[in-house]
Amino acid sequence: MAASTKIKIVNVSKKYDVENKALLFTKGNSAHDNFVGRETAYVLRNVNLEIKEGEFRIFLGASGCGKTTLLNIIAGFLHKTDGSVKLDDKEIHGPGAERGVVFQNADSAIFPWLTVQKNVEYGLRMRGVKRAERRKAALEALDLVGLKGHEQKYPDELSGGMKQRVQIARSIAANPEVLIMDEPFGALDAQTRRTLQDELISIWKKTGKTILFVTHDIAEAVYLGEKISIFSVAPDASIVETLDVPYLYPRDINNTKIGDFVKLTTEKLEDAIRSSREAHRKAELERGIRIGGETENLNEKKAGETPGYDSVYTTSEKEQRRSIAV
Numbered sequence: 001m002a003a004s005t006k007i008k009i010v011n012v013s014k015k016y017d018v019e020n021k022a023l024l025f026t027k028g029n030s031a032h033d034n035f036v037g038r039e040t041a042y043v044l045r046n047v048n049l050e051i052k053e054g055e056f057r058i059f060l061g062a063s064g065c066g067k068t069t070l071l072n073i074i075a076g077f078l079h080k081t082d083g084s085v086k087l088d089d090k091e092i093h094g095p096g097a098e099r100g101v102v103f104q105n106a107d108s109a110i111f112p113w114l115t116v117q118k119n120v121e122y123g124l125r126m127r128g129v130k131r132a133e134r135r136k137a138a139l140e141a142l143d144l145v146g147l148k149g150h151e152q153k154y155p156d157e158l159s160g161g162m163k164q165r166v167q168i169a170r171s172i173a174a175n176p177e178v179l180i181m182d183e184p185f186g187a188l189d190a191q192t193r194r195t196l197q198d199e200l201i202s203i204w205k206k207t208g209k210t211i212l213f214v215t216h217d218i219a220e221a222v223y224l225g226e227k228i229s230i231f232s233v234a235p236d237a238s239i240v241e242t243l244d245v246p247y248l249y250p251r252d253i254n255n256t257k258i259g260d261f262v263k264l265t266t267e268k269l270e271d272a273i274r275s276s277r278e279a280h281r282k283a284e285l286e287r288g289i290r291i292g293g294e295t296e297n298l299n300e301k302k303a304g305e306t307p308g309y310d311s312v313y314t315t316s317e318k319e320q321r322r323s324i325a326v
């Protein structure tokens with residue numbers, strides 16, 4: 001039987017109130033000096049997306065294209081400016097227990113004064129779940145993320161990877177239908193990252209949850225995702241292409257075919273960045289204005305480099321990418 005639609009996003013747009021934000025800029029600061037009054041720029045414009053129940057969906061895009069903005073709209077933390085976001089055919093108007101969120105920075109998401117177990121129980125306690133029941137849910141979730149035996153520790157006794165596991169366990173204990181993950185492994189070392197990627201796949205397989213996952217790391221996207229949605233750049237960013245990743249789990253990132261798929265995804269992302277930047281430039285030229293100071297000249301880029309490259313990858317990711325695929 002075909003999976004049902006879990007999340008449906010139709011023509012979602014978002015603009016921030018940059019006019020008020022600009023008042024915060026200090027004079028002499030380049031953001032202030034270059035501000036030319038485009039207070040109504042849309043970060044996201046007409047985003048369309050359909051996610052099936054139980055799907056593992058990746059969001060990939062240049063820094064600042066609006067991935068976090070979209071996740072926050074789906075999580076219910078932010079209001080959209082236009083469009084519709086439905087979960088199980090019902091419009092989302094705010095946060096809900098059926099959506100669990102995992103942020104990149106575990107330090108700011110978990111409470112240092114609570115033990116691991118109390119941190120994981122926290123959301124359930126807020127919902128009035130009885131002690132024995134929340135204890136059971138917390139212990140099961142901690143077992144699932146490999147933290148059995150660490151229940152009574154405090155966050156400052158844990159490594160970065162363990163803290164991230166606590167955050168994931170806290171989401172899972174609340175038993176959400178959708179896990180919304182914003183670069184959850186971005187701050188971790190390569191080894192821990194790989195271990196947590198494998199654990200996440202195993203949790204996804206065991207629980208059947210729908211997962212939305214933002215990453216900058218193309219190899220991670222291909223290793224984890226069933227589908228990869230690629231964003232153009234802001235302003236007016238949207239999802240320009242969605243790739244199906246046609247490989248069974250567990251995937252071997254050193255496999256040549258998967259390496260070729262990483263390369264293909266990289267090219268698609270670079271194309272999306274290049275063509276949306278060209279479209280912005282054309283539109284700016286047509287309006288006869290220069291936005292944000294110096295307009296970057298595409299032709300001045302070094303041979304072999306693609307516009308947006310530096311904003312998408314960190315140095316180590318660039319090296320990893322070269323060694324993996326390009």
Ligand SMILES: Nc1ncnc2c1ncn2[C@@H]1O[C@H](COP(=O)(O)OP(=O)(O)OP(=O)(O)O)[C@@H](O)[C@H]1O
Nearest residue numbers: 016018021043062063064065066067068069070234
């Ligand atoms: N509260 C806000 N007010 C004004 N502009 C904002 C606000 N939050 C985000 N933005 C702008 O919206 C754009 C998209 O931000 P967002 O954090 O969604 O991008 P992102 O794709 O997640 O970036 P990254 O990959 O670097 O985390 C950026 O230009 C950002 O400066």
